[in-house]
Amino acid sequence: MRRQSQTLHFDPKLSLNADKKHVRDGLSTTLRTGENLWMSCDERTTVERLRRTGAAEFGEHCSFKLADFLDLPGGAEIEIDIEGMAEAGHYLWLVGSHSLKRKQPDEKDQDVAKQIKKLAKTEDDANRYLLARIPMLLNPETGDYELHKTAPHPTESDKTLSAAQLHGNGDTNELMDLLAHDPHLKDFAKIPGKDNGLDIEGLAVNSHGQVFVGLRGPVLRGWALVLELRPREDKHGRMRLGKVKGATETYYKKHFLDLGGMGLRELRLRGHDMLLLAGPTMDLDGSIAVYCWPNATQQATDSLIAGKKMQRIFDVPHGHGPTAGKDRAEGMALLDDQHVLIVFDSPAEKRKTGDNQVMADSYRLPA
Secondary structure, X not given: OOEEEEEEEOOOOOOEOOOOOEHHHEEEEEEEEOOEEEEEEOOOOXXXXXXXXXXXXXXXXXXXXXXXXXXXXXXXXXXXXXXXXXXXXXXXEEEEOOOOEEOOOOOOOOOHHHHHHHOOOEEOOHHHOOEEEEEEEEOOXXXXXXXXXXXXXXXXXXXXXXXXXXXXXXXXXXXXXXXXXXXXXXXXXXXXXXXXXXXXXXXXXXXXXXXXXEEEEEEEOOEEEEEEEOEEEOOOOOEEEOOOOXXXXXXXXXXXXXXXXXXXXXXXXEOOEEEEEEEOOOOOOOOOEEEEEOOHHHOOOOEEEOHHHOEEEEEOOOOOHHHOOOOEEEEEEEEEXXXXXXXXXXXXXXXXXXXXXXEEEEEEOOO
16 A cells, blocks of 8 residues: 655644653544644643645644643643544544553663562553543634634534533543443453553544544454444533443443454544554554444444454554564544545654654555
8 A cells, every 4th residue: 555754843842741752752643624633642631733734744833731621630731641533513522541551660670579569550540531522613814723612603603612521520430430330341441551451542423423432452352342422411511421322331332343353543434434543452563454344333233343344454564673662553534535644653763854743654545
C-alpha cells in the first residue's frame, strides 16, 4: 500500500509538558474537521489543533486546556490519557483510557529488590475516567474550528450547546460502574491496561446518537471488543448512559470482532462502515493493520463478527530491530473520503525532521 508523508509542525512554546516531554512523542489519537487536524498526547490535559498549511503539511499549532471546559476530578495537571476523539452534532467528543497503570521499574537502579517491588504496584488517575463532549464551532472569519464551554446552536436558535461529561463520583463513572459487573470485563477492570486489562483506545460518534468505544484490551481468545453506547443529557446538564435497544446489558451493546488477536487503537466511521486501527494489546512490537467493519452502525443486537466478514485493508509498518519500541501507530484520521492519516506514538528519530515537527503517513483507501 503506497503511503505519503505528511509533516506536522508544532509550536515550541506549547509543546512540552511538565516532564519536558514533547507532544509529538506521545500522539495517541487524531481527527480532521475541515482544514483543522486535532490530536492529543496521552500525557497531557490538552488537545492540540493544527491547520493545513500545504499539500502535505499542517501547522499553526493551537492548544486548548480541557480544564477550561470540563470538570477534571483529578485536577488540571493530572494527565487524562486521552485515547480517542470524534466529531458529531457540533461537538468534539473525547474519551480517556479508563485504565489502571502499573509502576515502571528503573532497570538502572542498583536496588533490584526495590524495583521488583515497584512492578507489583498499580494505580489509577481519576482523570482517565472521562467520556465528554465540548461544543466545537467553525469561526467563519478564520476558517478554524474553536472550542467553547457553551455556545448558541449554529442552526437552531432555540438550542444551546454545552460541554458535558459522563456522570461520576470523582473516582469512577457510570460506564466503569457497569463494567465492574460485566461477565466478560469485570475481572479485567482490575488489571492495568498494558497487561491485557481494560483499556479504551478509540472513539466514534454519529449524528444518530450512537457512540462506539473501542477496547485495546482485553482481547478475549483473539476477539477484540467494541462497546456501543447511547449517552443522553439529564436535566442538570450531566451526561448519563441511556438504554440501548437490543443490548443484552441494557446500557451498552457488545460487538466482538475477530481481528486475529489484535486489540483496537482507533475507530473512524465512513458512512455505515467503520475503519479500525488494530494492533497489539500488550506493550510490544507486533502487527498493526487497518480493517473495515462493514455496516458497523446497523447491528440490531450484540454481535460476533467473524474474521471472514472483516476486510483487512492494509498493514502499517512498525518499529523493529534497531527501532524496536518505536513507530507504534496510535491514531487515525480520515483526511477525506479516500485517504487516512496515521500518527505514531514514540516516533523513530527519522520521523523527527526538525526540532518541533514530526512526519505522519497518509494512505489511499480502496474504492
